Amino acid sequence: MTDETLHELPMRWADLDSLNHVNNVVYLDYAAESRALLVDDGLIGAEERPVRIGVDFLRPILLSRRPVQVRSVRSGSELTQRIRPAGAEQDFARVVTELADRPAQLPARGPGAASPLLLRRSDLDATGSVRTDKMFELFQESRIPAIAAALTSMSPGRFVAAHVEVEYGRPITWRREPFESVNWVTRIGGSSVTIESQIADGDEVVARCRTTLVGFDLEAQRSRRLSDDEKAELATLVPQD
Template structure:
């Protein structure tokens, strides 16, 4: 890949928005994946290169615009870094780092909570018959929302925002009628954020692991905030 970034444009849709009228976190992965497919078409990424890890930092909310999203891509070794921007703006809304190469076995963490069922739809599958990496982010998001909602007495929109998501992929996740298991646990509680570690499993096999940093957010001021003592206590109820 050349030293200068390769820039692709991806259209935005109304369906990309969440309840706060921001682009949904998972959709950033759609933008990055669409651009990655274009990089394959351009001959800058091989079609047979496997994705072993994806980490995304959410830097600022992205609103719906008639202008397309721009994805600026650069590659160093196995790491493909993609910055999500709005056409005509230098601001970076999210940064996605995709590690390409062979996947490693993901070790299972001790179960501290009852697993949640995670059901796969046929529309979640990619051309190989496996759940796509973007859809696996979505499955982790669904499990995380249910997990947090079960811990907090109040889960109003905008109370928390996701700062970072880091997913390592293991064995392929195939369609089956039986739900997979989503295991979640709190791994860290800070002054203004909490880290949730999640795994998608089939029996004793870990298909993927996700570490998510959720940040306390002041919706009116549009800034991060410190967690209340009550929030810390509720999260600590499931902490190691």
């Protein structure tokens, strides 16, 4: 295990989402920024690529003049990064990245309904492939309408992401034609739901994502139980054998 490396990154107003919190996908940008610095420092090899990134969202970060701190520890192929605003005593997010020199082996295409997924050039890194953190954004953008279509009432903040994990297959390079996103529900609990998502190119799955969403009471700012109606509506996204 390596010693802990600390990076401080200024927060930006543009990091905030419509709920006035740091957008979930921005945590991945913080982690990616810090990982790039670890590459510069030789702690991560230039040929090593993330094959899996999991993030636990522990509490929301509000805008502050204080920088964000990313504390990284590497143990074998696993890099753990803990994110919090400077001065805070608790972590606000934890990002675990598995590094390897070859892509993950991904399962076959899943059973959900497919939707077109268009890339933007701003999704790409210097090699012309979709950045690892942008993949979280693509999954988020594909997941929200899939869930919203199943629910009769959907508003921002009704669910919050507690855990998101992405596995990366081959690099996704730019093309004008859309890829396909596939989403389905794999578990419905008392207060949370798990969604499996894939980005596919024909029959080939190029990335997969597993997300745990928790019911949230925006006014009380705490988690809530899912209603029977919500459960029944979410159940329509569970594939039938």
